[in-house]
Amino acid sequence: MTDTPLLKVSGVSKFYGSRIGCKDVNFELWPGEVLAIVGESGSGKTTLLNCLSTRLMPTAGSVEYRMRDGNFRDLYHMSEAERRFLMRTDWGFVHQNPADGLRMTVSAGANVGERLMAIGDRHYGKIRETASDWLSRVEISTDRIDDQPRAFSGGMRQRLQIARNLVTGPRLVFMDEPTGGLDVSVQARLLDLLRGLVNDLGLAAIVVTHDLAVARLLSHRMMVMKDGHVIEHGLTDRVLDDPREPYTQLFVSSILQV
Amino acid sequence: MTDLATYNFAYLDEQTKRMIRRAILKAIAIPGYQVPFASREMPMPYGWGTGGVQVTASIIGPEDVLKVIDQGADDTTNAVSIRAFFQKVANVAVTTHTSDATIIQTRHRIPEQKLGENQVLVYQVPIPEPLRFLEPRETETRKMHALEEYGLMHVKLYEDIAHNGRISKTYAYPVKVDGRYVMDPSPTPKFDNPKMHMSDALQLFGAGREKRIYAVPPYTEVVSLDFEDYPFEIQKFEQDCALCGAHGVYLDEVVLDDKGGRMFVCSDTDHCEDRREHGHVGEMLAPSKEAAE
Amino acid sequence: MATPLVVSEVFKSFTMHLRDGIKLPVVNDVNFSVASGECVVLGGPSGIGKSSILKMLYGNYAVDAGQILVGHKDKIVDIAHADPRTILEVRRHTLGYVSQFLRTVPRVSALDVVAEPLFARGVDAAQAKDKAAELLAKLNLPRELWSLPPATFSGGEQQRVNIARGFITSHRILLLDEPTASLDAVNRRVVVEMIAEKKREGVAMLGIFHDEEVREAVADRILDVSQFSPRKAIAA
Numbered sequence: 093m094t095d096t097p098l099l100k101v102s103g104v105s106k107f108y109g110s111r112i113g114c115k116d117v118n119f120e121l122w123p124g125e126v127l128a129i130v131g132e133s134g135s136g137k138t139t140l141l142n143c144l145s146t147r148l149m150p151t152a153g154s155v156e157y158r159m160r161d162g163n164f165r166d167l168y169h170m171s172e173a174e175r176r177f178l179m180r181t182d183w184g185f186v187h188q189n190p191a192d193g194l195r196m197t198v199s200a201g202a203n204v205g206e207r208l209m210a211i212g213d214r215h216y217g218k219i220r221e222t223a224s225d226w227l228s229r230v231e232i233s234t235d236r237i238d239d240q241p242r243a244f245s246g247g248m249r250q251r252l253q254i255a256r257n258l259v260t261g262p263r264l265v266f267m268d269e270p271t272g273g274l275d276v277s278v279q280a281r282l283l284d285l286l287r288g289l290v291n292d293l294g295l296a297a298i299v300v301t302h303d304l305a306v307a308r309l310l311s312h313r314m315m316v317m318k319d320g321h322v323i324e325h326g327l328t329d330r331v332l333d334d335p336r337e338p339y340t341q342l343f344v345s346s347i348l349q350v
Numbered sequence: 351m352t353d354l355a356t357y358n359f360a361y362l363d364e365q366t367k368r369m370i371r372r373a374i375l376k377a378i379a380i381p382g383y384q385v386p387f388a389s390r391e392m393p394m395p396y397g398w399g400t401g402g403v404q405v406t407a408s409i410i411g412p413e414d415v416l417k418v419i420d421q422g423a424d425d426t427t428n429a430v431s432i433r434a435f436f437q438k439v440a441n442v443a444v445t446t447h448t449s450d451a452t453i454i455q456t457r458h459r460i461p462e463q464k465l466g467e468n469q470v471l472v473y474q475v476p477i478p479e480p481l482r483f484l485e486p487r488e489t490e491t492r493k494m495h496a497l498e499e500y501g502l503m504h505v506k507l508y509e510d511i512a513h514n515g516r517i518s519k520t521y522a523y524p525v526k527v528d529g530r531y532v533m534d535p536s537p538t539p540k541f542d543n544p545k546m547h548m549s550d551a552l553q554l555f556g557a558g559r560e561k562r563i564y565a566v567p568p569y570t571e572v573v574s575l576d577f578e579d580y581p582f583e584i585q586k587f588e589q590d591c592a593l594c595g596a597h598g599v600y601l602d603e604v605v606l607d608d609k610g611g612r613m614f615v616c617s618d619t620d621h622c623e624d625r626r627e628h629g630h631v632g633e634m635l636a637p638s639k640e641a642a643e
Numbered sequence: 644m645a646t647p648l649v650v651s652e653v654f655k656s657f658t659m660h661l662r663d664g665i666k667l668p669v670v671n672d673v674n675f676s677v678a679s680g681e682c683v684v685l686g687g688p689s690g691i692g693k694s695s696i697l698k699m700l701y702g703n704y705a706v707d708a709g710q711i712l713v714g715h716k717d718k719i720v721d722i723a724h725a726d727p728r729t730i731l732e733v734r735r736h737t738l739g740y741v742s743q744f745l746r747t748v749p750r751v752s753a754l755d756v757v758a759e760p761l762f763a764r765g766v767d768a769a770q771a772k773d774k775a776a777e778l779l780a781k782l783n784l785p786r787e788l789w790s791l792p793p794a795t796f797s798g799g800e801q802q803r804v805n806i807a808r809g810f811i812t813s814h815r816i817l818l819l820d821e822p823t824a825s826l827d828a829v830n831r832r833v834v835v836e837m838i839a840e841k842k843r844e845g846v847a848m849l850g851i852f853h854d855e856e857v858r859e860a861v862a863d864r865i866l867d868v869s870q871f872s873p874r875k876a877i878a879a
Contacts, residue, residue, distance in 0.1 A: 122728055173497045180501075195505070199512055202505045209508065210501025216511050216577040238512050280749045291762070313727045327702055327727035334704040338660030345661060 096158060098123050098264060098296050099144070104153030106139050112320035113139035117153070119315065119325065123263065124294045128311035128328065130301055132343070136320035137300045138268060144298060145185055145266045146175050157264075180207050184257030184265035188272040190249035193256070194241045200227060200252055201237040207260045226255040230285060247278035251285065258289065265290075267299045271306055283309050304347055308332055316340045360407040360440040366390055370408040370563070374554060377565035382527030383495070384478050389561040399432060400558030402455050402474035409470060409554070410436065410453055415443045417451035422459040422600070422617035429457070446620050458521070460542040462599050462621040465551035467568060473536045475557035478564060480524045480534040500532050503575055511580055520585065526573045527566055535572075541584045541600045546572040589614040592634035594625035646714075647737075647815050647847045648700070649676040653709030653723065655692070655699055656873075668873035669695045673709065675866055677816070682838060682848040684862040687869040693851045696868065697818045699723075700849070701740050702730040713738060713816065735763055739817045741809030743824055745793060745801040753796070754779065754789045757807040764812065771811075778807035782833055798825040810837055817841065819850030823857050835860045 097120040106113035114136040121127055129137045142148035144155055146167050156164040160182065167175065179185065187193040194203050204223035205213075213219050224234045230251035232244075241249050250270065257265060270286065271279040287310055290297055301307055307314055307328060314331045316324040316339070324337045335341045358364065366388075373387035392400040410416065416436050420429040424446040432455060433444050445451050448461040455472040465471060481491040484502045494502070503524055510517045523540035527533045535546060536555060546553060546566060553566040566572060576582040590597045592613035599621065601614040613634055616622035626635075653673040658666050670692040677683045685693040698704040700711055702722055711722040715737045720729055722738075734740070739760075751759075754775050761771035779789055782803040788796065793804045802825050809817065819838075823831045831854065838861045841848060852858040858865070 125728065172493075176497055176499065198505055198509055201512055202508045205508055206501055206505050208501075209504035210499060214504070214576075214578050216508065217579050219508065220512075284750050312731055326705075327730055329701075329703045330705055330727075333698065334657075336658070336705060338664075341660050 096162075097121060098125075098158050100156040100164070101144065102154055104140070104143055104150045104155060106136075106143050106148065106150045112136070114143065114150075114317070114320045117322055119322075121264075121296055121298065123296050125313065126290055126295075126297045126299060126311045128299050128301060128307035128314045129317060130304060130307050130314060130343070131317035132302060135317040137302075137317050139320075140317070141266055141268055141298060141300045145183070146179070147185075160263075180210055181260050182262050182264065184254075184262045186250075186253055186257055186265065186267040186270050188269040190241065190246070190253045193253040194249060196242050197240060199238045199240055200232065200244070203241065203252060203256050204259050207256065211260065222259060223255075226259050227252075229289070230255040231281075245278075247274055247282060250274060250282055254286070254289070258293065258295075261293070263296060265295050265297045267297060267301075269301055269303075270299065271301070271303065279306075286310060304332060304344065316343065357439050359412075360410050360436065361393075362390065362404065362407045366404075367408040370404055373563045374405065374408065374565065377554070377563050378552070378567050380531070381566055381570050382531030382533040382564060384562040384564045386561055387563050389558045392558065393435075394431070396559040397476065398428060399455070399457060399474035401556030401560075401563070402457070402472050402558075403432060403435070403556075404558060405472045405554050405556035405563060406436065406453060406455050407440075409472075410440055410442060412440070412442065414452045415445050415450055417445050417448060417454045417620075418456075419454065419459060419461070419618075419620075420457045422461075422602070423619045425619060447624070448618075448620050456538075458537050458539075459600070459617060460538060460545045462596075462616070462618045463624075464545075465549060467550045469551040471549075471551050471553045473538075473553065473555045475534070475536040475555045475560070475562070478534055478555065478557040478560050478562040480522075480532050495531060498530070500526075503532055504577070507575060507577065507580075511577070517576065517580055517582075523582075524575050526575060528570050529573075532575070533564060533566075533572075539585060539600055540574065540582075543572070543574045543582070544584065548572075587614065591616045591622060591625075591632050593632045594622045594630045595632040596622065596625055596630065646676045646678050648714075648849065649710075649712040650674060650696075650700070651710050651712070653699065653711060654707040655695060655704065656707055670868070670871040671873045673871045677847040677849050679815070679845040679847055680842045681863045682842060682850065682861050683864050683866050684858050685849065685851050686865040686867050687872075691868045691872055693868050694820060697740070697820050697849070697851065701734070701738065701818055702727075735760075737815050739809050739812055739814035741806055741817065741819050741822045743802075743821045745805040745808075749794065750792055752790045753784070753793045753804050756793060756804055757811055760808060760812045774811055775807065778811055779803070781837070782807055783830060799827065799830070802826060803830060806834060806837070810841070813844070813846075815846055817846055817848045817850075819848060819852070821851050821853060823852065823854055831857055 099121040102118050104117045105115045117140055129140060131137045143150040155167045157167055158164050201220055201223040204226050205219040208219050208222060224237055227234050227237060232248055232251055241252055271282055274282060283306060299310055311328045314328040315322050318339050324331055324340045332344055335344045370387055373385045377385045390404060392403055394400060418429040418433040420426040436442055437444055448463045452468060453470050453472060457474045479491055481494060481502060484506055485491050507517050510519060521539045522534055522537045523543055525533050525535055525543060535543060548569050550568055552568050555564045574582040587601045591601060593615050596616055600617045602617045603612055603614055605612050651674050654671050655669040656666050658664060685696060695704060699706050706723040709723060713720050713722055713733055715733045720733055722730060754772055757775035757779060758771040784800060784803050793801050806822050823834050835857055
């Protein structure tokens, strides 16, 4: 149990004019920990995710990240070059729509290999070997390595996006509704895969989802958002089994039981 | 000189030339970096070398000797027209001999003969952005240059190998200049890439429609991108030039008849003529062959 | 620590915001402790709050007031006030839970489900699987089922997977929520023997057993939960 968090979030707020995107969010994330941010559409969870991942600059607050050298850096005071480097090496971002996170017109192998080439790998054979290894880890047959993601099903594309993100061994992965656009059986397979990868690699992850089943299966901790505020925060089991806030109780009780 | 009264020397007005010279100086100071400039309308359509012409017009002086080549040849329409243009608007001496020229404007080739310190090579560039077809957003490609994020360039080469078993790109082959900027050398054959490396001559690139100027100063490293296990290679020709017998030069294929007859000749016409004047003879012109016919 | 689990002055109620905020008291002023090598069984009629106590102890339910002290490594952790990360850490190393129902994960084999808590503690995969196999064999789960995901197993089979998963680690405290509910007599006896073995190892156990025979066999002490019932307090 390491005693240093990977990410320290304090007072993060984002306003769109007078409208609140998210307000005064504070938490810490430790290595290997999976945090789910849940809430209905418009509750500010995606705004928060974008602020945390520096895709969006917040109006106020700071996010500190522990770099590989052990030093904390304030993400909002880093140069863009450093931030972008961080994003393509030590971080991953899994979009709800795989087309947003993939290059749809280059092959699956090149999609996975791009991050490696970006950090200076210049050996075609090794890049291809690593790409093919990652394809099999996300259960894509390696004979599809030269096919473009355009020819892939939704579930395959999402798995490819995951491989593309994980190939550089990131320590933190952001996921925005990773199972959102998929049908149920495909969702289950993806969830199971994600769960396994997160465990095996000891990833820290922040997962935005409106699906409480996804949160239960993937996350250790959970934050419930409403109207831009974090209204409840705790162990995932506790929030789901013993929700305290009126809105959380409503939210939890709204799930259809199968 | 009276017939020049209606034109300023070398067609462009002095303010424009200054503006372009400033862009050129900046381009030389930052090798491989694309400097935006206020490209002017020229009396020729885009795609006919308006960028190169503006660069040449801005650097040419009355003492200069100009050579213009189009795909290596001095005698094609584009080359002839531009040469005539500068003869008319700048009244400068022109030549087809590479060694005699001080400025060589080129479309898609570098002369075979090694260039010297007293020479400037001006390239006509259609699309200056090497990342254009990989990343269509100009805002994004500029950022990628600024942050030296060139992984995508290798993605393109990776795709080539994955689909063709080798890097199949034969022209406009991307290079890294001075260890910093990735640059499109304009659609020259990759055969010419090594000539750009540590060249004695100054190399200037002008893209008129795209409004960009970039440069490779003399004695600058120009490295063609590649993979360790798929190193950069230039085209190799099995034949010699049919006219002058030259080996190890860039050859054009010429179809001779409708029965499949063809020959390979130097793409650099001046180089070929020069060799023939010095007594080199290729297979096609060889007396023994003629006798046999 | 001879008394790895101490519960003191714990109060728990549910506030039902969806039903006009009515407050449902569950238990009041819960006080007890469990010693090493002891198996305490929670007694009392159903609905009296036995499961709620287990869930509070495991961190699934929040506590209104009081302390739940667990000896974790060299420290004492108050589950009632610990942050989520600490609770997960305590669960991983000290506090085990065998629930009545298995939350099945698609596509993970029974053997891996059982071995997972050991994986999580960093035990070598082959060693963890050996141990898992040993337990499944002991619980008479047909060998041909080991490589299958338990989702399609019968209730009794799922429960045996669950028991194996709960017993595989050397947690110092085990919470047992009717682990024998759907088992046949033979396997009930196996579980009774496994509990006895845990006792010999010094594990503190707190359980709910409705089966009288099992309860008799395993309980060192029966803790009557009705004494904590708020209804009793009101009556008095």
